[in-house]
Amino acid sequence: MAVPVSYAAINTPDQFSSRAVVNKGLYNQNYGQGGLADQFSLKKEAGNRPAGSPTVAGASSSDSPPGPQAAAGQPGDVMPPVNPQELDRQAKSAGAEAKNYGHFTLKDLEAQVPRSKEGNFMLEVPEIFYTAGDKEVQSVLNGQSVETIAQVMPEKVNNDAGTRVRIFRLQVQCCAADARPYSIPVEFGKTPPAFKDMGWVKVIGKVTYRQEGNQTVPMVEAVSMVETAEPDSKMIY
Structure with missing residues (x-):
């Protein structure tokens, strides 16, 4: 009994193969969709902004409860609540589109x-x-x-020019068996630098969005991609 158990312990892989990651849907991504949207949303704190924060012009009043709002950086200064319908009316009367007053701002991101x-x-x-x-x-x-650390594989979709790679992280909800790859393309605009399949890289570049097929595809237009040490945890929990 000890011999087969020891053999299995020594020879059982401690990570997924590239084929396993592909079979788990590496190239078949429904961008923006999934049950973990709230967990990974960048708007985690946006809902805690004061009542009366501006909302999208034309939205219903229930989207923006009335109430005073302290101006950023000016405690005690009170701004009147925004009336989206009035903003919409004023914009249309001026012959312009209504301005978008969104909840999420660069300050939120920062x-x-x-x-x-x-x-x-x-x-x-x-x-x-x-x-x-x-x-x-x-x-x-x-x-x-942006800067991100991830594993890298060749890009096999929408890459006729051969200027892209695909980076991914494996996310685990319950156990390793249910690990799912979240992946995005990285665009170089030229032949990408050499890399090792399934290797760990640090990518620096600018986020952009492209319409490909019926999906909005988030990607990084890379400035650099260099090999890096794998993080303490290979998977995201």
């Missing part, structure tokens, strides 16, 4: 996401992945410099 010493927002792949389902967050994150 308050909730740490930055590297170079000033890049440090995000996990699933956090970027889930922004595909939120236009408000996209409007803030689009064009921002």
